[in-house]
Amino acid sequence: MRRISFFIALLLANSYFLFAQDLVQSGPMVGYSTMREALLWVQTTTSAQVHFEYFDQENPSERFKTESYTTQSKYGFVAKLVANQIMPGKKYGYELFINDESVQRDYPMEFQSQTLWQWRTDPPEVSFAVGSCNYVNEPELDRPGKPYGSEFEIFESIHKQSPDFMLWLGDNTYLREADWNSRTGIFHRYTHTRSLPELQPLLASTHHYAIWDDHDFGPNNADSSFWLKQTTSEIFKLFWGNPNYDVIEQGGITGTFEWADLQFFLLDNRYYRTSNNNFTGEREILGKAQIDWLINALASSNAPFKFITIGGQVLSTEADYENYATFPKERQYLLDKIREAKIEGVVFLDGDRHHTVLSRMQENEDVYPIYDLTCSSLTAGSNNNQELLNTNKVEGTVVGQHNFGILNISGPRTNRVLNIKILDKDGKELWSRDIKAQELKYKSRD
Missing domain, CATH: 3.60.21.70 (Alkaline phosphatase D (PhoD))
Structure with a gap:
């Protein structure tokens, strides 16, 4: 009985995971970048709660989280959220969550903050x-x-x-x-x-x-x-x-x-x-x-x-x-x-x-x-x-x-x-x- 319950729970979890994936209409997309914040964008297929988690690629164990937003029909089910806990000159990985479930992609999801070069070095390439x-x-x-x-x-x-x-x-x-x-x-x-x-x-x-x-x-x-x-x-x-x-x-x-x-x-x-x-x-x-x-x-x-x-x-x-x-x-x-x-x-x-x-x-x-x-x-x-x-x-x-x-x-x-x-x-x-x-x-x- 426990074995049956386990497989049912596993099936439900996988179904929910796939459902979260299916809720993505387009994106995620990376918008503007500055030294202290960057914009993350996604569009869902229907109303859903969205947030992003992100991390410095040199220190992936420390994760940061954007605010959560519930997408709405009158705004095209679009979410625009700001990663505002970043530091200059860093490469960040990020993860999309819909209804608190992670959405996976088989390609990189990353962004960068701009470099603080003034008064220090030549500008970057x-x-x-x-x-x-x-x-x-x-x-x-x-x-x-x-x-x-x-x-x-x-x-x-x-x-x-x-x-x-x-x-x-x-x-x-x-x-x-x-x-x-x-x-x-x-x-x-x-x-x-x-x-x-x-x-x-x-x-x-x-x-x-x-x-x-x-x-x-x-x-x-x-x-x-x-x-x-x-x-x-x-x-x-x-x-x-x-x-x-x-x-x-x-x-x-x-x-x-x-x-x-x-x-x-x-x-x-x-x-x-x-x-x-x-x-x-x-x-x-x-x-x-x-x-x-x-x-x-x-x-x-x-x-x-x-x-x-x-x-x-x-x-x-x-x-x-x-x-x-x-x-x-x-x-x-x-x-x-x-x-x-x-x-x-x-x-x-x-x-x-x-x-x-x-x-x-x-x-x-x-x-x-x-x-x-x-x-x-x-x-x-x-x-x-x-x-x-x-x-x-x-x-x-x-x-x-x-x-x-x-x-x-x-x-x-x-x-x-x-x-x-x-x-x-x-x-x-x-x-x-x-x-x-x-x-x-x-x-x-x-």
């Missing part, structure tokens, strides 16, 4: 991934014909590169016609994309930051008139782990973060945008308030590389329907302010175009060259547009297949070097370029 345009097929709601998304193994290739973090450059998901008119539809699309199996190992051990473009904001080519932009803004913030949003306090997702001696400026090119077809007044993509905040924030930054991220191309002179060349007055205002304020070290990062290209702009010998890396597409349909009308194009950098970027910054504090590598879906290098921080300085700041 930093490696991060970039990419945009991720379309995950759902035949019932996709357009008929050939699937638009493919080669999802690209996320496994990014994972193998072991970047410190990944910076998603917009169109991270694609809202469909059935999605963008309702909160239910928007939640469905974000959930469906985030649940992609090939994505899960990358989510679990690489920190993630993101901006958006039209397809994760609303309909194709969506602008400030989109009627559910407050809803997509709310859901974007639920599904991503940036350390701040809406720093100009006018709605949207504008923000910034630091990693080592680098600073990243996350811009919103949709929330304030004028319709592409509206020429009746002042036309804007970012809006004066956002640009003025950006210039002030750039002027306050000591970073040798100041990465400005935006959903669409900035420096390309080929006037595509959606890039900044089609808003020439505001584009010139932005670039003039960067020059007027003597901002150094500017590199733009963007996506949208479904191909990759590096652009370089230098108006005269008295100013340094500004670079713009367009990196696209991850899984959405790619094209082989050669940007024949882009006079700022760097020859040999156009890529018309699925690809991603790995950006590595190394060297001593006074001589940092940025290496840009573009890799195909299998992780094969397509091209590489070095940019020295010293090259992105004015000869004179007078």
